[in-house]
Amino acid sequence: MCxxxxxxxxxxxxxxxxxxxxxxxxxxYNSPMYRSLDPExxxxxxxxxxxxxxxxxxxxxxxxxxxxxTEVAREARERAAEIASPNWWLRIGVGMLILVVVLILLSAxxxxxxxxxxxxxxxEFLAILDAGFNDIFLVGAALYFLIRLEVRYKRNRxxxxxxxxxxxxxxxxxxxxxxxxxxxxxxxxxxTPSSPQPTMSxxxxxxxxDYCSEMLSILGKVAALYVQDFDDEVALAAVNxxxxxxxxxxxxxxxxxMILREAQMGTPDFxxxxxxx
Numbered sequence: 001m002c003x004x005x006x007x008x009x010x011x012x013x014x015x016x017x018x019x020x021x022x023x024x025x026x027x028x029y030n031s032p033m034y035r036s037l038d039p040e041x042x043x044x045x046x047x048x049x050x051x052x053x054x055x056x057x058x059x060x061x062x063x064x065x066x067x068x069x070t071e072v073a074r075e076a077r078e079r080a081a082e083i084a085s086p087n088w089w090l091r092i093g094v095g096m097l098i099l100v101v102v103l104i105l106l107s108a109x110x111x112x113x114x115x116x117x118x119x120x121x122x123x124e125f126l127a128i129l130d131a132g133f134n135d136i137f138l139v140g141a142a143l144y145f146l147i148r149l150e151v152r153y154k155r156n157r158x159x160x161x162x163x164x165x166x167x168x169x170x171x172x173x174x175x176x177x178x179x180x181x182x183x184x185x186x187x188x189x190x191x192t193p194s195s196p197q198p199t200m201s202x203x204x205x206x207x208x209x210d211y212c213s214e215m216l217s218i219l220g221k222v223a224a225l226y227v228q229d230f231d232d233e234v235a236l237a238a239v240n241x242x243x244x245x246x247x248x249x250x251x252x253x254x255x256x257x258m259i260l261r262e263a264q265m266g267t268p269d270f271x272x273x274x275x276x277x
Contacts, residue, residue, distance in 0.1 A: 039077040046073040084229035158235040216246040
């Protein structure tokens with residue numbers, strides 16, 4: 001039991017010391033070009049997109065959404081850097097707590113008097129062995145909880161930011177939801193009093209849908225920033241879900257764009273236009 005406890009303590013101390021070896025490697029300041037996402041480049045592209053949307057559709061809700069996407073990209077640049085960087089205050093606090101636990105264990109082992117000449121019966125031996133394993137398990141669980149505290153803290157921050165991106169993707173989808181090219185291109189379309197009235201030409205509608213697709217693509221790249229230098233399975237799974245969501249929504253938008261382009265190219269029968277592959 002003592003050997004197992006000592007081994008557990010040594011592994012915990014070794015893990016703590018490893019913080020100071022790889023802590024600064026979270027942020028790859030000199031990473032090769034085209035092998036990692038550049039937050040500044042993403043923000044620049046987002047700001048340009050906002051300018052294009054504002055110039056093309058001034059005063060419309062899509063311009064406000066693009067402004068929000070720009071703000072989210074700007075916040076992601078700061079948040080991703082903070083998540084990737086080591087939290088030294090938290091590490092020092094956890095290290096001190098682990099050190100206190102280790103000192104208490106060493107003091108307890110030193111105080112306990114072992115009498116190896118005493119003969120134990122099988123029941124007493126099994127009871128002592130069971131209590132020892134329970135203590136080792138509880139101490140190990142406590143050490144593991146303390147060591148993983150920083151990861152859980154960063155994971156919660158990343159998941160909160162990713163939840164905002166997921167909600168914003170649905171907001172973008174709501175803006176293009178009623179932009180049906182069939183209402184614009186068909187002459188025999190019968191509207192109801194509650195039907196949305198087309199207010200854009202085919203060209204403007206194509207640009208509107210294309211801007212929505214670009215914003216969804218940017219949201220996927222912003223989400224990837226949070227796990228680029230933060231290796232966590234839960235956060236990575238959330239990013240993959242957002243990328244799948246934005247890709248699926250963008251695919252629906254491009255179906256509408258392809259319908260508009262086919263119609264503008266002089267398709268004989270608009271109703272016979274096949275869906276793009």
